[in-house]
Amino acid sequence: MENKHNTRGYSWVIGSIVLITLAQLLLKWGMVSIPLMSLSDINFVFLTHHYIQLCTVIFGLLGYALSMLCWLCALRYLPLNQAYPLISISYVLVYLLAVAWFNETATVTKTLGALFILLGVWIIYMKPKKPS
Incomplete structure (x- = not known):
């Protein structure tokens, strides 16, 4: 039963990772595509001209929310130090x-940082060798 719980937990974590990654990319694209403005600049014309960008930002925010739901579900099945x-x-x-x-x-520095993150995750998940 515990293995089934772990599988569910890891599935929810993967869902959270995918959603948060997509959310970040959607938010980035949407925000760089919308011109700088003040609140007084927002009107019907602005909204119609930037509809796709605004929808992209909304979908990015929705992705964040869904990612958090996946995360909450993951925590039901996995210990926090694993998830x-x-x-x-x-x-x-x-x-x-x-x-x-x-x-x-x-x-090089950013790429090494990313590699160290992956190395850290790998080290955390390495199974210790059993003494013979």
Whole structure:
């Protein structure tokens, strides 16, 4: 029964990672596509001209909300010390996809940081060798 719970928990964590990654990318695209403005600039014309960008931001926010729901479900099945390190994988995914899709700067330092995050997750999940 516990293995089934773990599988469900990891499925919810993966859902949270995917949703938070997509949410970040949608929010980035939407916000860079909308011109700077003040509250007095928001009117019907503005909304109709930037409908797609605004919907993208709304979907990004919805992705955040759904990600949190997945996270809450994951915590029902997994201990926090197992689930929480996995969320950091989203940092790596956002970094890589921002470089690929938004032409953001990739540096050796940032890439090493992403690799250290993955190494940290791997170390946390390594099974210790049983003494013979």
